[in-house]
Amino acid sequence: TDMPAPMRGTLIQPANAQETAAVEPDPTEEGATVVAGGLGLGRLALEEEVAAWDIDVRPDGLGLPAGSGDVWTGEEVFVEKCAACHGDFGEAVGRWPVLAGGLNTLSDDDPVKTIGSYWPYLSTVYDYVNRAMPFGEAQSLEPDEIYAITAYLLYVNDLVEDDFTLSNENFLDVQMPNVDNFYMDDRLTVEMPLFQSADVCMENCKDSVEITMNAMVLDVTPETETAETTVVEEVAEEVVEETAVEEVAVEDAAAAGPDPALVAAGEGAFRACKACHQVGEGAVNRSGPHLNDVLGRTIGSVDGFRYSATFADAMAAGDVWTKEALAAFLTDPKGAMPGTKMSFRGVRNEEDIAALTAYLQSFAAE
Amino acid sequence: QADPLIVEKQPWSQFLGAGVDEAPYGMPSKFEAHVRRQDVPWLTADPISSVNFTPLHELDGIITPNGLCFERHHGGVAEIAPQDYRLMINGLVDRELVFTLEDLMRFPRENHVYFLECAANSGMEWAGSQLNGCQFTHGMIHNVMYTGIPLRLLLEEAGVKTTAEWLLPEGADASGMTRSIPMEKAMDDCLVAFKMNGEALRPEQGYPVRLVVPGWEGNMWVKWLRRIEIGDQPWHHREETSKYTDLFANGKARRFTWEMDAKSVITSPSPQKPITHGPGPMVLTGVAWSGRGTIPRVDVTIDGGINWHQARMSGPSFDKSMHRFYYDFNWDGKPMLLQSRAHDSTGYVQPTKDALRAVRGENSIYHNNSIQTWAVNEQGVAENVEIS
Incomplete structure (x- = not known):
């Protein structure tokens, strides 16, 4: 017969063992250790040190260096530095990210999220290319090259003409088409009322159940070793040692x-x-x-x-x-x-x- | 008939085994060699910017061993010697500061157990059951005790200006990982951590220093942390626009979906952990977690949700940590449809897959926290399925 599990779940106390309890912080413990800003640890960062590391760029243009690049220069740089993964026109090779196209596909069953179809801000392109690209040779591009690549990416997304030149001067004039289609997380107001429930069904919750989909139909799961297969392989290794002579013969035949x-x-x-x-x-x-x-x-x-x-x-x-x-x-x-x-x-x-x-x-x- | 393992002398009982120091850094038994992280090669273009998965089906309790914590990096593992490590705080602060690792070690530190879940965990399952094993459906998670400095203390050391509302932590790796984090979270419970489960962070987990952002999506827990910039608005970088935004069926997308919703999964039995012992007494177990608090309760069904049973919680219940549950019962040898349903301390109940899809569609990639189903047949073999 079914042994019902003991009803101990509700007896578990909320997180009183985590040091700074989220529910009821203990002010004495907090104040006992530290005076705000009073330790005097670390040293002042030098101006050139901040300049060397502070490379980020924001949608309002903060962080953009002086420079410019046109579409045609961008194509040359892109084909040389980026096309091996992203394709000559941003169409992508293999599973590398697609950078162009996909306009008006976001509500399709298979949306194509590209710089042109999805990214809300152009500053993100500059920032990411600058900090992380080319893959395996990050932070090796000059500002003019990055402006040129960015201009080329706008061009292959049909957002500018082929005579376009992008610079820190006109950067903020470029509006990305999908900028207005993002909104702040609203789960607490939209989903919490749907899923918060003090009274869930425990018995006879539905009449019948059918399997509607099986993972084995797709069969895309990698092989997993279990304790049993490990043992089998050990046995198999012994067998291989015994038949090593035959193995060599097979290898010769396959040498061609x-x-x-x-x-x-x-x-x-x-x-x-x-x-x-x-x-x-x-x-x-x-x-x-x-x-x-x-x-x-x-x-x-x-x-x-x-x-x-x-x-x-x-x-x-x-x-x-x-x-x-x-x-x-x-x-x-x-x-x-x-x-x-x-x-x-x-x-x-x-x-x-x-x-x-x-x-x-x-x-x-x- | 007498068991030869008992009545015959065994070599391990007769002859001497390994002495101390044979393995100065100890490794698991060789019989546990199958317990390991695994990737899904077709998921990503390249194994350097990729992900592997925690073997949840082989684990118990709530702590993930360091060597089994799933890995996700975008430019490979940065190798930084401790003496070469620097952390800079700049932007809207009174004093732009640089800390060495030794400086950081002089700040008061705390210990906390937190889960880290990738927002894309279970992301391959939105449109239907696809991967056959909880390692692959739910393995982008680990649960670790961190030792670190409250980020608040470092910010106070630099003196945050009144206009400051956002932070940009940045990694030192070849992807220069960045995310925008609101000041309120930074001052609340974020840690700048240097130990996991008592020892130094593993290289693949950000050695020597990573950010800990409790309850929030793993991508924000910047590894190889080299800089924190303070600003007055978010940066909208690649990982919070192109990625980690949740696209809905109407073509609009949620952004800044930081908190991880309550979720659970049965780890055994599961497709990689079939029932091998036949009918009779058995242990069903799994894990549950919530980015909004604790998990006071998990329900389990073996008949596909017709009847539910309250599972037994076991082990410590920490805020924003994994919880372990068990359901001990007699299996009658008939096919089962197994599900678990987590309740978190806010009263949120883990939704069914259909209920979640009704709200979010199938294209969001991220934040799939719906109920998982395993079908178990008469032989005890389990499969990832969807049910009505």
């Missing part, structure tokens, strides 16, 4: 092609490259050359792609894309090929390089 698991990982890592490089059937040159059959080919040798001088020199010298050369280039593009047009900052770890290499290998000519 890259490891499928690595290829799969490389497909994910390649998302950061997709804005500029195509691969696979029908791949063409974009802002970077296509990468079909790249391993083993002469560096700088794709027909129709305008390479930088450093790649032309490598081609003239007959240098070839070996795994090592590719790894060196991916690790530090500008270091390995000084003068390269590729703006990508480089790959952080060896696993990703191995995965990318395997992925590119899978697009070798038959």
Whole structure:
């Protein structure tokens, strides 16, 4: 039979164990420790120290530095510094944020929230680009570059014409279309009366219950290990050791092609490259050359792609894309090929390089 | 038949085990290696600006172990040596100040247990049941005892001007995280914390110093805290406009939805923690919390909400902290539809998913605090479902 749980819930006392109780603060305890502002700890910040860290910008323009940039300069900077993730026109690569479009979609089933369709203030664009972008190289842009990028983002959102120049002088003139569609949290007045209830139903609250949706239909949950599977894997490891000879034979047979698991990982890592490089059937040159059959080919040798001088020199010298050369280039593009047009900052770890290499290998000519 | 584990000598009973100092910083038993944070790779573009999830289904009590507290960062984990740490207070103050970590250690400090929940926790579940496990549906939360300085004391040290109404805490990481916080909250219960569960903050939780904003969405608890600016109006930065605003079906959006509504979830049984023992006596357990106070009561149903039972609360009940509940009963081996319903100290009762969607639509991403349902079959296997 059902053992009813003891009715102890209501006996739990509210938070008297937290030091500064929200309900009834103890004035004696509060006053006993500190005189306001009286400790004399820390030191005065120097003017140049505050200037170095105080980089934030507000909707009223507070914090905007002097500077300006036009749409066309912005496009150049954006394509070089931002397009690898956000796409040439802010349309985004993979799951990186979409920056343009989406106007009048906010009440759709799938709203597209972009700078143009959603962001209430232009100052937020300047502030965020300045403090956090490009991803992995934060706070590296000059004010004129940020004004130019911001102008370009207004342009790709159809909010200014292509001859527009943004500066600290005209910044506050720009009105964002969605500015009036935000309102202060009103849950206490709107929702609290709906959900606050002293008297909830405990028995025979409805006649029947049906399942209306199952998570397993979608099946998007990552694999979870349990204590049981851990044990199974330990057993499996022992089995693998016993059959190690067979394993080697299998590896030899597979040596002709890259490891499928690595290829799969490389497909994910390649998302950061997709804005500029195509691969696979029908791949063409974009802002970077296509990468079909790249391993083993002469560096700088794709027909129709305008390479930088450093790649032309490598081609003239007959240098070839070996795994090592590719790894060196991916690790530090500008270091390995000084003068390269590729703006990508480089790959952080060896696993990703191995995965990318395997992925590119899978697009070798038959 | 006699149990060989009893009648035969076992190696751990016969031979010597590890001595002291074999692991100067102790780790969990190797048999617990499956208890770990996990991410959902398809959720984000990149693992550096991403999130992983606390394995709630494997935990008990109310404290989250430091190594299992979910991580969310936007530019990776900043690595700051304690001697390189600086905290600046500037803006509308009498004295713009710089503190070292050693300076901070000389302020009076307090200890408090608070939950930190990401506003996007359960955000993937608005349009329907999607992820099969409470780690993934509810794991963007942890509950930790913090040691820190009341933010009020630092502000008093700098001398806040009468025109000051807002603060902008800023992180030292590569995303330069910022949020606008009203002065009233800062003077009330915010902490500038440097310890979690007794030891230094973990790097992924903001070492050496983070902001603690009790009961409010996790994004505001700025990690690697380097600066607090005082101003007279909010900054409307990226994390309070583009993100962390709640879009409604009519295309309008709520902003500054800081408080976390009362919420609960059954952690066992759950999809990652099936019933393996068959019918008979069993323990159902879960956690509940509210950004507005304590959780004096949780109700539990095993028949999809036809009948409810008041659960047993166990462990300390702290303000704006996780609470643990149990429901001990005899399982008849038949399928069950499990739900829990939290009541907080303001009288707010956790709403059903349909009730919440009726108010907020399905596009808000943030602040989904609705009742979660697990369907358990005759084998004890649990699944994330929605019910009528």
